[in-house]
Amino acid sequence: MTAVFSVTVRDHMMIAHSFSGEVFGPAQRLHGATYVVDATFKRVDLDADGIVVDIGQAAEALHAVLAELTYRNLDEEAAFEGMNTSTEALARVVADRLAEKVHAGELGEGARELDALAVTLHESHIAWASYERFL
Amino acid sequence: MTAVFSVTVRDHMMIAHSFSGEVFGPAQRLHGATYVVDATFKRVDLDADGIVVDIGQAAEALHAVLAELTYRNLDEEAAFEGMNTSTEALARVVADRLAEKVHAGELGEGARELDALAVTLHESHIAWASYERFL
């Protein structure tokens, strides 16, 4: 691979949760976070329209993934039972759910040519976490 | 007043809460937020050291106020019983608690000359709220 294109869209979610494990200190209490979420779509070549992915469809797909998480207490979601919903773990959840939508054709037929996907969750102005995977 | 100086310090808190009232829609569910908090201290003249307030003491005072709120479920805090902890309402809480510290001399004797105080809480990259008051 000699070069790579990417497109990123940003959205956010606001959730409650708590952590299990001494290492988390006061974050073991029920608290919450706004996650400003950046989803980056990567590919080696542009499609016939000259784009990586339709930015409108990318934004809708990200919004749909976040809509299933936002305004919720993640401690009560079956999908997260027995796991810590750390920022980095949630980055993977969002990335994997976006990957499913890519594979299902929800970002357009051309998006099936995407090579990789990265998701960054900003939890504050001084901390963020990412997960990057191939598609 | 022909001119005014100000100094701002930034910190953050991460809380859970829910809202009462139909207008809040899905935010009536238990969820959470990271608030990136800016506290601005204003005065007409600089003090003998050439400053508005010692930036170190200002940052410590803000951190102390936020330490009483962060990593908590605000729905269970006695101080907020019967009120919606909206972003704008919390901006006032932080500002009023900072004002008490100013009046108690915790930001230094010179800080008693401060004229006004503004607090902004950023709840996401697309929404924030402020409260400004005299001291």
Place this chain on the structure above:
Amino acid sequence: MTAVFSVTVRDHMMIAHSFSGEVFGPAQRLHGATYVVDATFKRVDLDADGIVVDIGQAAEALHAVLAELTYRNLDEEAAFEGMNTSTEALARVVADRLAEKVHAGELGEGARELDALAVTLHESHIAWASYERFL
């Protein structure tokens, strides 16, 4: 007035335009801009729900105002005939159109108690302009 609350929501628009007048130099040519738009709503007291304005309705109102401007060549819009659509002039247009929506009750009945409105248009990372008015 001893204190004031505010709530701000952010959105954006992407337009083409050109300017008339030697002072504008190369900006006399047809070019374009992304305006990241912040709309700030101000009032002295919170309403019965403990808010300045419903943030959802505020965001929808701003989006509706920007939807009439975005993805257009402002040089061909009748509303702007004979005027330069400078960043500061557009800030006023957005603010005045938002004010009409406030007065028409589109931001909720409580929003009629709003005292002032400020709109900031960011045209780049190094330049922005604002317009603030009473309601």
Place this chain on the structure above:
Amino acid sequence: MTAVFSVTVRDHMMIAHSFSGEVFGPAQRLHGATYVVDATFKRVDLDADGIVVDIGQAAEALHAVLAELTYRNLDEEAAFEGMNTSTEALARVVADRLAEKVHAGELGEGARELDALAVTLHESHIAWASYERFL
């Protein structure tokens, strides 16, 4: 005054300095800062071209003021002898020097109608200071 327009331009400077006074702790040692500087020009009405001030002339004026300060050790500048070059004190220096340029006509004849000027110096991602004055 029922409404006000403003235009802001951003630039930066990189200086060395030290402070006198116990309150400054380790900042009494020679150290340095990047100041990201925002200069805001305000007026009640737009000029005949539909602007607050020519953004190009405003940016040049700010750059000229900062060029006299940047890449210097402020402890050795005669202009600052006997004073602490705190962020808030430097905000006033920049604002007053910009005001001189406005009055000298360097921002254009129309800029003589400017009503006020505010300067903000960002010293880090968690601290900044401002000075606002009439013209």
Place this chain on the structure above:
Amino acid sequence: MTAVFSVTVRDHMMIAHSFSGEVFGPAQRLHGATYVVDATFKRVDLDADGIVVDIGQAAEALHAVLAELTYRNLDEEAAFEGMNTSTEALARVVADRLAEKVHAGELGEGARELDALAVTLHESHIAWASYERFL
């Protein structure tokens, strides 16, 4: 390669354009954008002066590339005939033109040792695109 250094400089351009293809929806109309442009220069080792590239020369090279694009209607530029000037496609144009300048020695002799180049164009606070290539 066990490690890599990089230096990034930021500038911007303001252009008008339109897109061809149903996928673009309302962006098929003539509109515009501010692109805040980050150019990142990468290399495995620092040069004899202890730098990746002279930041002043890098900023000048980026400014020169953007000067050929800014304040223009890209629909009328011969260089872009028959292509969509999407954010990702423009990122490649800027990167390739910077690469030519690197190879022509315009960023200094040492810059010929650069290994890769990445260009990011931010089209709004919620969307950006990148292109990265070897040199």
Place this chain on the structure above:
Amino acid sequence: MTAVFSVTVRDHMMIAHSFSGEVFGPAQRLHGATYVVDATFKRVDLDADGIVVDIGQAAEALHAVLAELTYRNLDEEAAFEGMNTSTEALARVVADRLAEKVHAGELGEGARELDALAVTLHESHIAWASYERFL
């Protein structure tokens, strides 16, 4: 490697220094900088607690590294004798000192599984530099 997680923490330092070499122009004079510093920790798998590294320990480690540099004139530090403390060179210094702390177990036993480390120093709103290395 099919995927990678990362966590980033942000802090800052404020230093004075000067550069040797004609290429640096006015930056050969004693001046200074605020560096906003991002430290990114990367690994292929999460640990038993579901995290990359404890964010509290990561922030403390970064703060400890920066505490040895901030509020100093780097020209007088023995560690930097004979080298230019360029932004990119300092990024390496911070990264290497953090790597030592990782290897010494100061970020927790689990952090010994970290695969790579990247450090970015922002010197202004328009320039930054990075260094990335394996652990």
